[in-house]
Amino acid sequence: xxxxxxxxxxxxxxxxxxxxxxxxxxxxxxxxxxxxxxxxxxxxxxxxxxxxxxxxxxxxxxxxxxxxxxxxxxxxxxxxxxxxxxxxxxxxxxxxxxxxxxxxxxxxxxxxxxxxxxxxxxxxxxxxxxxxxxxxxxxxxxxxxxxxxxxxxxxxxxxxxxxxxxxxxxxxxxxxxxxxxxxxxxxxxxxxxxxxxxxxxxxxxxxxx
Amino acid sequence: xxxxxxxxxxxxxxxxxxxxxxxxxxxxxxxxxxxxxxxxxxxxxxxxxxxxxxxxxxxxxxxxxxxxxxxxxxxxxxxxxxxxxxxxxxxxxxxxxxxxxxxxxxxxxxxxxxxxxxxxxxxxxxxxxxxxxxxxxxxxxxxxxxxxxxxxxxxxxxxxxxxxxxxxxxxxxxxxxxxxxxxxxxxxxxxxxxxxxxxxxxxxxxxxx
DNA sequence: AATAAGACTGAACGAGCGTTCAGTTAAATT
DNA sequence: AATTTAACTGAACGCTCGTTCAGTCTTATT
Numbered sequence: 036x037x038x039x040x041x042x043x044x045x046x047x048x049x050x051x052x053x054x055x056x057x058x059x060x061x062x063x064x065x066x067x068x069x070x071x072x073x074x075x076x077x078x079x080x081x082x083x084x085x086x087x088x089x090x091x092x093x094x095x096x097x098x099x100x101x102x103x104x105x106x107x108x109x110x111x112x113x114x115x116x117x118x119x120x121x122x123x124x125x126x127x128x129x130x131x132x133x134x135x136x137x138x139x140x141x142x143x144x145x146x147x148x149x150x151x152x153x154x155x156x157x158x159x160x161x162x163x164x165x166x167x168x169x170x171x172x173x174x175x176x177x178x179x180x181x182x183x184x185x186x187x188x189x190x191x192x193x194x195x196x197x198x199x200x201x202x203x204x205x206x207x208x209x210x211x212x213x214x215x216x217x218x219x220x221x222x223x224x225x226x227x228x229x230x231x232x233x234x235x236x237x238x239x240x241x242x243x244x
Numbered sequence: 245x246x247x248x249x250x251x252x253x254x255x256x257x258x259x260x261x262x263x264x265x266x267x268x269x270x271x272x273x274x275x276x277x278x279x280x281x282x283x284x285x286x287x288x289x290x291x292x293x294x295x296x297x298x299x300x301x302x303x304x305x306x307x308x309x310x311x312x313x314x315x316x317x318x319x320x321x322x323x324x325x326x327x328x329x330x331x332x333x334x335x336x337x338x339x340x341x342x343x344x345x346x347x348x349x350x351x352x353x354x355x356x357x358x359x360x361x362x363x364x365x366x367x368x369x370x371x372x373x374x375x376x377x378x379x380x381x382x383x384x385x386x387x388x389x390x391x392x393x394x395x396x397x398x399x400x401x402x403x404x405x406x407x408x409x410x411x412x413x414x415x416x417x418x419x420x421x422x423x424x425x426x427x428x429x430x431x432x433x434x435x436x437x438x439x440x441x442x443x444x445x446x447x448x449x450x451x452x453x
Numbered sequence: 454a455a456t457a458a459g460a461c462t463g464a465a466c467g468a469g470c471g472t473t474c475a476g477t478t479a480a481a482t483t
Numbered sequence: 484a485a486t487t488t489a490a491c492t493g494a495a496c497g498c499t500c501g502t503t504c505a506g507t508c509t510t511a512t513t
Contacts, residue, residue, distance in 0.1 A: 072367060074283040088462045155364050169427045198441055200432055208421045216413060218378045223409055232407055236449045297492045
């Protein structure tokens with residue numbers, strides 16, 4: 036699942052230790068990155084929070100961008116790991132979709148700083164790694180696509196075959212905007228009301244009238 | 245309208261010259277910023293493209309962030325200036341909304357690099373200036389709010405009073421995602437199809453069934 | 454106990470950057 | 484023609500930051 040763990044080289048031999056240390060690095064870095072941004076965070080700060088010397092830090096990564104990859108990967112897989120097991124495709128497609136939306140939107144609310152960070156710092160990644168993050172987002176989209184497809188097949192939803200993908204993206208973006216437009220939305224709506232209203236408007240669109 | 249022009253100090257006396265030179269600076273900077281990002285673009289590069297020395301550049305701004313403000317302000321007002329005069333509130337609210345959406349979405353398509361840039365670099369601004377950019381986005385949202393309100397008043401649309409703001413935000417974000425999700429959307433849809441589909445789904449939501 | 458290997462340390466390096474300022478050029482004023 | 488003012492120049496300053504590497508400490512091996 037996680038490309039980065041395989042691809043980022045390390046001079047340390049012990050595989051388990053690499054995993055432990057990298058988790059520590061991510062934990063230290065994620066807060067700093069989210070608070071200050073990638074460019075404004077220094078290796079020195081990360082090392083200090085990580086509780087080890089700069090030299091040690093560099094035993095587990097090659098460059099600063101490696102840390103960014105680890106962090107982006109961590110955020111993405113956190114979201115995915117928490118959504119995927121909770122989502123179930125039942126006979127009642129409308130209910131399945133409602134559940135999936137609620138779960139996803141609540142996680143966005145909880146991790147809103149992380150979501151915003153992903154939106155803003157993906158561009159700091161190299162082309163190769165950016166593609167990987169997009170891939171990861173497509174995997175998330177697929178979860179909603181599948182629910183929609185299932186609903187169409189059994190006649191609960193009415194969506195043109197070609198527009199299922201677009202609908203899935205709409206569902207995701209309407210969740211993510213709760214984070215990146217919080218300066219406008221969270222003044223005027225509670226999360227509960229937001230989920231309720233957005234869910235209703237999405238279902239209105241795709242339910243047979 | 246434009247805060248920045250008033251607020252950014254300059255050591256040059258001639259007001260017209262300031263305006264001319266700042267336009268040149270923005271022209272030089274906007275391309276570099278969009279292509280390389282704010283942090284990766286150097287003052288030296290901007291000055292070189294600007295065609296003048298670093299010293300001269302610093303006669304018209306105080307810091308690098310000033311250039312970012314000028315650029316963000318330029319992008320925002322470009323979008324607004326091109327949408328606002330084209331939007332008209334007619335008796336046929338549905339048609340007014342369709343027109344406004346099409347105009348806005350087409351401008352987003354045209355300026356997609358700039359839109360993405362705004363999304364990604366707003367965070368590099370100070371708190372004060374970030375608030376100003378958000379204000380500018382709220383002004384755009386108001387354009388759609390007004391059309392929606394008008395449509396509700398004359399009975400064309402059916403939206404809960406409280407949800408008009410949210411609907412306006414949805415319309416804007418569903419446009420903007422054409423830019424920031426282009427890696428997925430522009431592979432699968434043409435702009436025309438995208439506008440058509442999104443417009444239809446928005447109107448479905450708010451038209452009385 | 455001696456040796457080797459692996460993990461850790463942080464001062465030092467060097468490149469790049471935003472910003473300044475002493476000085477030059479050109480235009481306006483007297 | 485002399486002087487003042489405004490606009491422009493770019494080398495130089497000072498600082499920060501990512502990265503390295505010679506050396507130390509700890510643990511495992513013989």
